[in-house]
Amino acid sequence: MADxxxxxxTSEILRKYQFRMQKKYGQNFLIDANILAKIVEAAQxxxxxxxxxxxxxxxxxxxYLAEAAGQVIAVEIDRDLIPILEETLxxxxxxxxLCEDILKVDLAALAEKSGGRPIKVVAxxxxxITTPIIMALxxxxxxxxxxxxxxxxxxxxRMQTGPGSKxxxxxxxxxxxxxxxxxxxxxxxxxxxxxxxxxxxxVRLTRYEEPPVEADDEAFLFAVIRASxxxxxxxxxxxxxxxxxxxVTRGQVETVLExxxxxxxxxxxxxxxxxxxxxxxxxxxxxx
Ligand code: SAM
Numbered sequence: 216m217a218d219x220x221x222x223x224x225t226s227e228i229l230r231k232y233q234f235r236m237q238k239k240y241g242q243n244f245l246i247d248a249n250i251l252a253k254i255v256e257a258a259q260x261x262x263x264x265x266x267x268x269x270x271x272x273x274x275x276x277x278x279y280l281a282e283a284a285g286q287v288i289a290v291e292i293d294r295d296l297i298p299i300l301e302e303t304l305x306x307x308x309x310x311x312x313l314c315e316d317i318l319k320v321d322l323a324a325l326a327e328k329s330g331g332r333p334i335k336v337v338a339x340x341x342x343x344i345t346t347p348i349i350m351a352l353x354x355x356x357x358x359x360x361x362x363x364x365x366x367x368x369x370x371x372x373r374m375q376t377g378p379g380s381k382x383x384x385x386x387x388x389x390x391x392x393x394x395x396x397x398x399x400x401x402x403x404x405x406x407x408x409x410x411x412x413x414x415x416x417x418v419r420l421t422r423y424e425e426p427p428v429e430a431d432d433e434a435f436l437f438a439v440i441r442a443s444x445x446x447x448x449x450x451x452x453x454x455x456x457x458x459x460x461x462x463v464t465r466g467q468v469e470t471v472l473e474x475x476x477x478x479x480x481x482x483x484x485x486x487x488x489x490x491x492x493x494x495x496x497x498x499x500x501x502x503x
Contacts, residue, residue: 219275220248241341244272247406255279257399258337258363265329269317269338274303281307290317326357333360340364353393362420371416385444394420428492436495443483451483471497
């Protein structure tokens with residue numbers, strides 16, 4: 216296998232194609248073979264698996280994935296990278312490269328390409344799309360098994376934390392509703408070309424077969440969660456009422472909080488996932 220996971224080979228291929236890095240696409244290419252091996256190992260890929268890679272770049276991690284998986288679908292937004300990928304992935308007949316914006320792709324339709332196999336997502340994510348793409352993957356109807364991704368360390372923290380931490384928010388709750396989050400590795404900036412100015416962490420999110428709490432309406436639960444964190448310094452009641460769109464009145468929210476034995480002055484950031492599920496189920500019943 217042509218190993219692109221080092222500074223020399225990566226620089227050489229970038230020079231050969233006179234490729235210009237695009238900051239707007241969050242292009243920081245991995246140049247550390249140990250980290251690459253660790254990511255692929257953490258993703259627990261077998262020949263039975265279909266892998267979706269978001270942002271293959273020059274194909275460095277794609278090569279590792281193609282060696283381990285039955286099938287790889289790689290979605291890359293930057294068309295200047297396509298000729299490079301044609302060269303670096305030419306030894307593999309199990310890789311399909313699509314030149315698209317992953318945020319605009321119909322994920323359920325993409326999943327049909329896997330022939331019904333559960334999909335493992337693996338990515339060194341462009342940081343500007345981390346939250347929207349993770350939410351979209353979970354909310355899509357694709358048969359998702361796990362997501363193993365490189366994210367900013369601060370975001371990894373947010374995924375794992377609970378009430379009482381300043382990092383706790385809508386992303387924490389969404390991740391913990393759908394999956395078990397685990398840190399796989401801390402990755403220093405020196406493992407990338409060019410070096411990012413933040414620290415990075417690889418996390419694996421293993422999807423639960425059943426969410427840990429029962430929500431009568433998932434979309435409403437997440438609307439309540441988002442509204443509660445929109446105005447962090449406001450009370451939960453104000454957050455929910457001011458959000459509009461939820462269709463609940465101040466009186467209804469106060470009634471539900473009283474039923475739950477919670478002070479009307481409570482802030483959303485103190486609520487656990489269980490509490491949010493209870494709150495949204497009760498509000499739904501009142502709204503009907
Ligand atoms: N996987 C490569 C690696 O590890 O060296 C590249 C990772 S780099 C951090 C992120 C990649 O995602 C870049 O190739 C970038 O062009 C691509 N990208 C950025 N935004 C994207 C989007 N909306 N859809 C698909 N790919 C995107």
